[in-house]
Amino acid sequence: MIHDFAIIGAGMAGASLAAELAPHARVLLLEAEAAPGYHATGRSAAFWEETYGGPGVVPLTRASGPYLAEHGFLTIRGALYLGRAEDRAALAAHRQTFTAAGVEIVPCEGKALSAMVPLLRPEWCLGLHQPACADIDVAGLHQHYLARARQHGAQLACRAEVTGLRRSGGVWQIATARGENFAAAAIVNAAGAWADEVAVRAGASPIGLAPLRRTVVVLRVDPPAPADLPLVLDINGGFYFKPDAGRLWLSPHDEIPSAPCDAAPEELDVAVAIDRFEKVTQWRIAAVERRWAGLRSFAPDRLPAYGPDPEVPGFIWFAGQGGFGIQTAPAAARLTAQGLLGLGPDAMTAALDREAYAPARLLLQPGKQGLAL
């Protein structure tokens, strides 16, 4: 059987796109691991935060919000960007940039700030509250997309690392590590941190994707973290934390360059996280209960790459989701599927500019730039 689309990678990217394509086309989803969601998708901090990823990502995040809310995947938490007196300009710039993009942002100081974040050290005296920020049920969303894809006839093959890609007569011949071979008219590269490696296997040019390691620790704190604590973020990108069942999920907001791999947390990054946390709050840390790390993969301009490769026919990119691949999944998948199927925009995608995310911007420019860290 020749599939219309063979999607490589069954994380949030591959699963969401499979769900959008399957009602219209024969879809095959190929996953290297024993189960989908083992890599970045299973390791996220699970928030929907409208400004996260920068102004170019805001439209995708905001367009995804209604779908996530309607299907019950969001629980309102609110976000609070924190700063000290010397961060006043950075906070003002954040407020100006993202208010212009339509995000509700409310300045917050003094008693209102300490009511929102107990045990805050007094030098962290300035805040911006974003009431719409929400927790995402990531596992629920991923299963929802896998189930929708399956209902519409998509086939999922796990333990099926794609090891070879060859195109002849307009059909891709796909070799997998499990020995089974497949055929498809088009390949979709949704391989997360491995997307550049998959491109090279297909004879396409890499886009310069940089996988960056991010660490999360779960702290048992005294007193326990209140359930209504917002997601608290440093305006200068040094940390974020949020509550979970009395514990705190804390990240040092690290971005350590890495080869594509099964990422693991480093002791140093755990220590940095705790050090930064102790400089912000006076919470007593009783124990580090869990820790994990995952790879967030960015194109050089930090925008995602969605759509056909400009040089290799039948090779489609759905990669570079960085730190926003969960919160943007509904709109990203819908927009990309509409492009591949020749369908017009709908209410979710009407305000989106597909060209802003086209891979051609990364592949056709002479002297490609490295990622600005």
Ligand SMILES: Cc1cc2nc3c(=O)[nH]c(=O)nc-3n(C[C@H](O)[C@H](O)[C@H](O)COP(=O)(O)OP(=O)(O)OC[C@H]3O[C@@H](n4cnc5c(N)ncnc54)[C@H](O)[C@@H]3O)c2cc1C
């Ligand atoms: C610590 C952390 C916190 C984050 N927090 C958030 C957040 O709060 N909100 C948010 O929106 N995003 C967040 N993200 C980002 C988000 O997790 C990613 O953008 C998203 O999961 C990317 O999905 P993906 O499907 O592209 O990648 P992945 O989930 O990594 O999936 C790619 C899949 O491709 C498979 N694969 C690779 N090569 C092959 C091959 N040759 N053959 C077959 N299969 C292959 C892999 O096995 C993998 O399962 C966070 C990420 C991290 C690490």
